[in-house]
Each structure stands twice: as C-alpha cells, then as structure tokens.
Amino acid sequence: MKRKYILPLFLVFQIVFLKFLVYFPEFVEKWYSNGLYVYISKISRTLLGKIPFSVGDLIYTIAILYAIYWLIMNRKTGWKNISLNVLSCISVLYFAFHFLWAFNYYRVPLFEKMQISREYTDEDLLDFTKKLIVKTNQIQLKITNDKTKKVTNPYTQNQVFEMTQNGYNHLAKQHPFFGYSIPSQKKSLLSLPLTYMGFGGYLNPFTNEAQVNDKLPMYGFPNVVCHEMAHQIGFGSESECNFIGFLAGIKNDDLYFQYSAYANALRYCLGSIAAKDEKLFEQLKLKVHPGIIENYRESEAFWKQYDTFIDKAFHAFYDQYLKSNQQEDGIDSYSKFVDLLINYDKTKAAF
Incomplete structure (x- = not known):
C-alpha cells in the first residue's frame, strides 16, 4: 500500500471506531475522562496557563494562513494529490482532537x-x-x-x-x-x-x-x-x-x-x-x-x-x-x- 493512503484510511478507521465507542461510556469514563485526560489537561494548562495571551488562537491563525498559502502553492499538483494531503492532515488533527479532549463526548452522562x-x-x-x-x-x-x-x-x-x-x-x-x-x-x-x-x-x-x-x-x-x-x-x-x-x-x-x-x-x-x-x-x-x-x-x-x-x-x-x-x-x-x-x-x- 502506498504511504499516501495510510492516513486517509486511518481517518476512516477513527470514524468507525467512534461509532463503536458510543456503546462503552463506562470505559471512557474510567480510563480516559478520569484517567488519561486528567494528566493531559494538567500538563497542557501547566505549560500554557501562565502565558498571558491565547496560544491556541495564535496557532489557529497561523494554521489558517498556512493552509491558504499551501493551497495556492500546490494548486497545480492535481486534485487527487491535494485531496489525499488534505485528508491526511484532517486525519492527524481528528486523532489529536479526540486524544487531547474530545473522547469526553463519550463519557457517562451527568x-x-x-x-x-x-x-x-x-x-x-x-x-x-x-x-x-x-x-x-x-x-x-x-x-x-x-x-x-x-x-x-x-x-x-x-x-x-x-x-x-x-x-x-x-x-x-x-x-x-x-x-x-x-x-x-x-x-x-x-x-x-x-x-x-x-x-x-x-x-x-x-x-x-x-x-x-x-x-x-x-x-x-x-x-x-x-x-x-x-x-x-x-x-x-x-x-x-x-x-x-x-x-x-x-x-x-x-x-x-x-x-x-x-x-x-x-x-x-x-x-x-x-x-x-x-x-x-x-x-x-x-x-x-x-x-x-x-x-x-x-x-x-x-x-x-x-x-x-x-x-x-x-x-x-x-x-x-x-x-x-x-x-x-x-x-x-x-x-x-x-x-x-x-x-x-x-x-x-x-x-
């Protein structure tokens, strides 16, 4: 399998995985929300909490500007390559989004x-x-x-x-x-x-x-x-x-x-x-x-x-x-x- 297809396929796997995860809120509650996430959140806030400005907003701004620049510079490489690269990026961000916080959507309801x-x-x-x-x-x-x-x-x-x-x-x-x-x-x-x-x-x-x-x-x-x-x-x-x-x-x-x-x-x-x-x-x-x-x-x-x-x-x-x-x-x-x-x-x- 060509490497350029790995991350897009991983995105499909993540989506399917979340469809199953919805049936295991107790697992998410114990091992993620009251386990791994506690450490992730405290590390993030310890590293960034005392910085007086919003690091996340700055990252978003730079990312959006870079995405526009990248699309302009790669507009002639063909839609297939552009689509695969975009899906690869989405796959990585989707994983980070859930790993760093969003698995909490699947925890036991309050x-x-x-x-x-x-x-x-x-x-x-x-x-x-x-x-x-x-x-x-x-x-x-x-x-x-x-x-x-x-x-x-x-x-x-x-x-x-x-x-x-x-x-x-x-x-x-x-x-x-x-x-x-x-x-x-x-x-x-x-x-x-x-x-x-x-x-x-x-x-x-x-x-x-x-x-x-x-x-x-x-x-x-x-x-x-x-x-x-x-x-x-x-x-x-x-x-x-x-x-x-x-x-x-x-x-x-x-x-x-x-x-x-x-x-x-x-x-x-x-x-x-x-x-x-x-x-x-x-x-x-x-x-x-x-x-x-x-x-x-x-x-x-x-x-x-x-x-x-x-x-x-x-x-x-x-x-x-x-x-x-x-x-x-x-x-x-x-x-x-x-x-x-x-x-x-x-x-x-x-x-």
Whole structure:
C-alpha cells in the first residue's frame, strides 16, 4: 500500500471506531475522562496557563494562513494529490482532537453520574422559575439597592478569571469530580470573529485554554468563564457545562458571580416557558425586577449589532458539529441544562 493512503484510511478507521465507542461510556469514563485526560489537561494548562495571551488562537491563525498559502502553492499538483494531503492532515488533527479532549463526548452522562432524573413537568418548570425569580431579584437588589438599575460588574476581566476558582473550590467540596486546578483562562485574540459568529467563548481542545470573548457585556462574563472551565475539566456536553457553570457561579462567594449565574439560568427558564405559554411568560416577566430585564436588553442589543449571515452560518455548522458529537439536540442542547437544574434542585436543593 502506498504511504499516501495510510492516513486517509486511518481517518476512516477513527470514524468507525467512534461509532463503536458510543456503546462503552463506562470505559471512557474510567480510563480516559478520569484517567488519561486528567494528566493531559494538567500538563497542557501547566505549560500554557501562565502565558498571558491565547496560544491556541495564535496557532489557529497561523494554521489558517498556512493552509491558504499551501493551497495556492500546490494548486497545480492535481486534485487527487491535494485531496489525499488534505485528508491526511484532517486525519492527524481528528486523532489529536479526540486524544487531547474530545473522547469526553463519550463519557457517562451527568444525569447518570449524579443520579438525576431526566424528566420534569410543566409544573416543575413553573415552580423552579418562580424560585429563580425570587433569588435573582434578591441578589440584583443587594447589588444595586434599586430594582430598576441593571447590574454593572465592577471587576476587570482578569480579576474575573482569578475569582472563578473560588466557586469551583466550594463546588468540589460537595462534588469532588468538579474539582478544578491549574487555571488557564484567556481573553480570545479572535474575540471580534467570535462575536460575529455568535459565540461567547470556546475551549481550545489542542491547548486546553478556556477562550472567552472579551467583548461580552460584563454582567454575564463570569458565567461564560465558568462554563468554559467546565469543558476544561472534561465535560463535552454544552448542557452539562451550562449546569456546572451555574453551580460554580452560585457557589462563589461574590455576589456578581452569583447574579451572572442566576440571571442566565432565569433567562433560559423563562425562554422555555415562553415557548410553551406566552401568556404565562408575560405574567412571570412582570415579577422580574426591571434592572434584570435591562441586563437582558443589554445583552440582546450587543448581539444584535453583530447579527449577520455569518453567525447564522456558523450556528448551522455548530449545530451539525454538536449532533455528530453525542448531542442530538444540536445547538438547542445549551437550553437542555434546564432539565438538569430542575431535577438537581428537586433532589439536592441547588439553592
């Protein structure tokens, strides 16, 4: 067999292998997520965590520029050779992607790991949302002393990065598998492209850096950081990371972190109710402090100014990406953490 076919065939083998791996979540949980990955992630964050800029973003930028250069320089070598070289490159990256982080997509779901029910009733959703409204109102009022004022986070983004550890430390005392060490949170060098794509942040699977969009409204910034850190400790599901990020936020001693988490969860719960009963949504909305609504409007106004065909295209792409990686609801899986919240609260009393 010619050597140029080896890596493309290895790509096919990897795809087939993953089709089988989905049936062995306990194996992945034990040997990868709680085994090999623990060492990989700590080594990555130890090597790169203290570097003040995003190494992963720099690598991506160089790689994209080099790919364009390579295609231009090799455009006359024939489509067969170009295709084989591209497939070989994809094969290597696909292997690195899974080996360094993405096997976590195949671990035991958090529902099973924490023995949380998957189902909830409309009444459960309503009761939990009312509870969230009361709690979010309380914190908003504590911070502003005025129901009508939006919350303005006084911290710098670097201060937020440092303060997130507090919440994870408290959370790990209750659930040790959420323990986080060796910080590596970065402001993304690609924040403007991320904004146009409609993303608040992402985990770089090759460098294990938590990349956060530095253009985000600051009231929600802590919640995004907590979410990306959840990816770093080995959770691939977006709904699970929303859930873990929420817990890390409300466990934080700082009120601004708590507000960021509660306000985000409340927005999702209200959205779930609005999708089922618009009239009930309007009634509940009247109970939410105007200052909280102003924060929501601030966020909506921010994203609206970058609303183009680009974010729609990337969301469509990301939707398919999630579906191909064990998240059958695609982009809607972000909102599925409401399931986890409600059922966790019923059994563990989240707050």
